[in-house]
Amino acid sequence: MMGEGNRDKSKKKKKRGGAKRRMTVEQTSALKSVNEWVYLAQHADEQEKIKEDDFLPEIMRIARVSENIVFELHSHTICSDGFLSPSALVEKAHQNGVKVLALTDHDTMSGIPEALQAAGRFGIKIIPGVEISSVFSTTRDESEAEEPVHILAYYSSCGPARFEELDQFLANIRDGRYLRAKNMLAKLAKLKKPVKWERVIKIAGNGVAPGRLHVARALLEAGHVEDLKQAFDRYLHDGGPAYSKGSEPSAEEAVQMVCKTGGIAVLAHPWALKNPSPVVNRLKEAGLHGIEVYRSDGRLAVYSDLADAHGLLKLGGSDYHGRGGRSESPLGSVSLPVLAARDFLKVARPIWCDAIRNILEQCIKDPSEPNLKHITRFGTRRINTCNCEKDLINSCLRSWLTREEMQHADFQATMLKLSDVAVN
Structure with a gap:
């Protein structure tokens, strides 16, 4: 229990801290756009209720704006080297106030379906992700040196386009x-x-x-x-007496694969690299979208400057494994600024939208059962209902795409063609 003297000091400390800093116009606008995306599914449900009952009070029609949207963009489960199951990780994220969780196990996306099932119970938005193991080769004095480099990939609700190609790419690394x-x-x-x-x-x-x-x-x-x-x-440790390399692809190949399959490619923990500058230089040419800059201990200025110099997104996450102990940052402990979250979505959403449309187009060309299942492979819990394919697809997409994105002429044309093929 806190003593009287300590309480007084605490009160004085709060007074010295002053009032909460007001948000700028840009931050307020960014917060609104991030909120809209995070709560797309809830907004869609509210719109359906409004259609059913025109006499709902006006206050029920106004979406609530949360000022504290916690993004956790780097986490692991027992599907790679974490200590928690995907459902336990999601529950932990909920307890820690996380609203958007990227599951980024090493070289596998096998935990995503279970995480999505759990996320439905807690109202958490899951970004299907993966952390790809790769190597970066440098030439020094006519001898080649290699360094491990990890690339984070973030995908849409439908997962990667060309899923089988990425799956084989990851399987080769796992083997x-x-x-x-x-x-x-x-x-x-x-x-x-x-x-x-x-x-x-x-x-x-x-x-x-x-x-x-x-x-x-x-x-x-x-x-x-x-x-x-x-x-x-x-x-x-890297280069240690018992260290051994696997069959990892080059870092450039990993970035190119992420871009080819409709993902956002981000360099993980650049502070673990001996010299991140040449790595970022080459990976930017390969299509890199961003680098991790934020950690639980705040923004690292040197990597923030590196991102600015190359026009890259500035992201970050806890790299949570659930092993416990003081050395591990808690899940959701990285304070990603709302402007960084806004910039991330601004870059990612057009890429995800194109990837989703490509997946739908593939189903039109080849309406096989595997291709139809691909659309809802990483969908919401609604995919377990007995609705027809069209309902399943719509429920999956409306949690990821805005009404404007779904009503775009190109997207509508694709959905119309798919409806003729997939739904009898």
Whole structure:
């Protein structure tokens, strides 16, 4: 319990802080546009109610504007190297006040459907994402040096366009993880720190490609290290005595793949790179849209300046894994400014809209069951109803596209053609 003296100090501190800073006209406008996108599904539901009952009070017709929309754009689950299930991650996000959650597991999107099911219960908007493992090659004194680089990809409600191509791209990376983990274990054995392969696979979980964290946990269980940090510091860090490369693509290829499949490509944690400037230079040419600049401890000026110099989006997230401890930032702890969120959506929405239309067009060309399912692969919980395909598609799209976007002549023409094909 706080003592009297402390209470007085607290009151004085609040007084010195002054009144809450008023938002600028630009911030107010940005907040309005971000709100509209975040609550698209609720707005659509309200519009349906208005149509059904013209006598609703006027106050019910005015959308409420939230001044605190928390974006969490970097998180992981047990589908890669996190400690929580996708549904548990969503519940945690809800508890922490997150309104928009990007699930960005390493080299897999397998957790997205479960996350979406859970998100429906909490009113959270899910951005289907993935963190792609890649390498950046530099030439120094006629010798080539490689450095791990991670690319975050953010997609629309329909997921990636050309899904099978991206899925195979990610599968190749995951396959390389198995060989990489075995090489790490072989190196650990030579260092007299043996770890059983069966244990690493069990820690990773069914169908999950093993990563360094799984090897680190096995090292800890075997008593070779005191904690996970020590496992990385002594053996598994980049270039460490037990480090091994997988079959990762080049960073340029990863960015190009994200762009080709209708995603937003963002460089993850540039502060982990030895020299981020040449990486950003080359990746910008490949199509990079942004870099992480914001962390729980605030904006990092040097990376903000780097983003400005290349005309890139400035984003950020907690990189939450759910492992606990003081070293991990809480889920939703990054304060992404409303102007940064507005800029992100301004760049992303036209790209997502084109990707959605491309997916729909593919279904028109080939109205096979897999292509029809692709439209609602990453849809909302409504896709479990027994409605016809048209209802499923509409429910999926209206949570992502504005009325103006859906009523655009090109989009309407596509929907009309799809209706003739998909709905009897």
